[in-house]
Each structure stands twice: as C-alpha cells, then as structure tokens.
Amino acid sequence: MNDVRSAAARRVGTNRSDLLGSYLSDHLAGPTVGTRRAAHLARSLRGSPYGAALGTIAAEITEDRATLPAMMRKPGVPARRYKVLAGGALEPAGRLKSNGRLIGRSPLTTLLELELLRLGVEGEAAARRSLRRIADSDRRLEPERLDQLIERAQRQLRVLEDLRLRQSQQALPAT
Numbered sequence: 001m002n003d004v005r006s007a008a009a010r011r012v013g014t015n016r017s018d019l020l021g022s023y024l025s026d027h028l029a030g031p032t033v034g035t036r037r038a039a040h041l042a043r044s045l046r047g048s049p050y051g052a053a054l055g056t057i058a059a060e061i062t063e064d065r066a067t068l069p070a071m072m073r074k075p076g077v078p079a080r081r082y083k084v085l086a087g088g089a090l091e092p093a094g095r096l097k098s099n100g101r102l103i104g105r106s107p108l109t110t111l112l113e114l115e116l117l118r119l120g121v122e123g124e125a126a127a128r129r130s131l132r133r134i135a136d137s138d139r140r141l142e143p144e145r146l147d148q149l150i151e152r153a154q155r156q157l158r159v160l161e162d163l164r165l166r167q168s169q170q171a172l173p174a175t
Contacts, residue, residue, distance in 0.1 A: 031065035
C-alpha cells in the first residue's frame, strides 16, 4: 500500500518530504498569525481579569512558533515564505469587524477574539498530534518535544475555554 502511495506521490511531483514541508509551512503561517493575535489581545486586555492569563498564552504561542523553523530544518524541509507572509498580511484584516461600536472594544470583540485564538491553538494542537503520530517512525521529528507542545496546547485550550465562557456571559447576557 505504501508503494502505491509513493508512486502516486511521484506522479504528481511530490514526495513525503515535500508534503511534510508544505504541511509544516502551513503550520508556520498559522502561529505567525496567532502570535500577533494573542499579543494584540493580551495588550488590549492588560489590567483586566484576563490580562495575565492571555499574556502568558501569548508568550507561549510566540515560543512555540519559534520552535517550528528548527523542526523544519531537521528534516531538511524548506519554509515556504509566501505562506507565512500571506498569513501575516491577513491578520490585521481580521481585526476589521463590526463590534457594535465605532470606537473602542465591546464585550463581543473580546469574545470573538478569544474564540479565534482558541481555534488557532486547537489547529496547532491537531497538527502536533498528526506529527506525533508519525514521529516514532520518522527520525526527523522529535517525539518528546511534540509531546511537550501537545501538553502545553491542551493547557492553553483549557484556559482559553474558561476565559471564553466567562466572556460569553458578559457579551451575551440573558434577557
């Protein structure tokens, strides 16, 4: 079966390293957006009950993003810069949304940004789980480091979900 997949990959001009490189590049673009989004949210909520937790998560996302280029170098896969640049260029556009106010933040803005951040962390956790699945048979990957990143993402998700639920009560009060 693997021979069939390998032959199919060769026919379309890709091999496992190409696919791994593309996958890792996609997941380099995501945390690039996530680092900016998390930092913006942490700055916006500095001094609030959410500020410290979001500051910690923003710092961790930045650290996690910094590990990806090294993960890519070890298997010898090139970063596809255009994907990272495209993701980075789209992040500021994500802030342009109606929040029911012309000036300032509304409780809805915080809720939506927490949801987006949570989705980003879940996407990265899913990628790490996918990589972990093959790490035992692919010596280019680091199983222990992936385990650490997965555990960190799970903790981040618990914190973000708690903050999101608390914010939903403020943003969407019962009538």
